Amino acid sequence: MPRMALMGFELEYSLIGSGDPVVLIHAGVCADWFKPLLSERVLTDSFLVLSYHRVGYGRSSRLEGSVSIADQANHCSLLMRQLGIGRAHIVGHSSSANMALQLALDLPNMVHSLALLEPALYQGVPSASGAARAFVKQASELYQAGDKAGAVDVFMRGVCGPNYRTVLDSVLPGAFDQAVDDADAFFQQELRALREWSFGLEDAKRITQPALDVIGEESQNVSVIWRERQEVLLAWLPNVEPLVLPKTTHLLQLQNPGGMAEGLAAFFARHALS
Secondary structure, three states: OOOOOOOEEEEEEEEEEEEEEEEEEEEOOOOOOOOOHHHHHHHHEEEEEEEEEEEEEEEOOOOOOOHHHHHHHHHHHHHHHHHHOOOEEEEEEEHHHHHHHHHHHHHHHHHEEEEOOOOOOOOOOOHHOOOOHHHHHHHHHHHHHOHHHHHHHHHHHHHHOOOHHHHHHHOOOHHHHHHHHHHHHHHHHHHHHHHOOOOOOOHHOOOOOOOOEHHHHHHHHHOHHHHHHHHHHHHHHHHHHHHEEEOOOOHHOOOOOOHHHHHHHHHHHOOOOO
């Protein structure tokens, strides 16, 4: 993957396909969450798909100090501008769905539509501060003790369920080891940024672009928090529609890349830039 020099840092990225631009912002922990979608021709035959590694992941630059959700949104906008993409469909998964929402708030003219794949919302979500988040504390304690592999494993089990590793190793060989290498970015910067990020009803009312709110069919079997988060966005966003992705947990496109690609492509076609 080539690297783009921006304002004091570099992001590695790929551009595939042609058509209306689609920007994929990957979730935390695994840098290549969206890799399965890049092989789905229903997307790449009709859309120009930009995928990149955020700071701290893969071969993109490591940054010292805090990196906020707003910073991440700004990094995305800088890369888009440098590549000549002025407006696009923005896709965010988990923590990066928060970044997509922030981008829509900060630079609405750059966001034509939003696809929000199980965002990491906290406000208005009953389970966000309860037992459903206990695994985050456990994972953070393991990281602080120097057990990066254990920290990644506990976090992924809490988010995706106990069988996540079978899927991850099958679909993205080497992704777990890469996640351990990138653990500093996630545990030192990203979790803190998520805790500090604020997004409520009044913020949601400002986002008028078409939005697709995606949840895995089996995600609520892992944690009720995913259903609660979808209910919040369906109630808050002015122009939103739901999509339940069959036979998936939070792993989503790793388990059902074809279904995800078809759902996204149909949504983008209904809300074409042109």
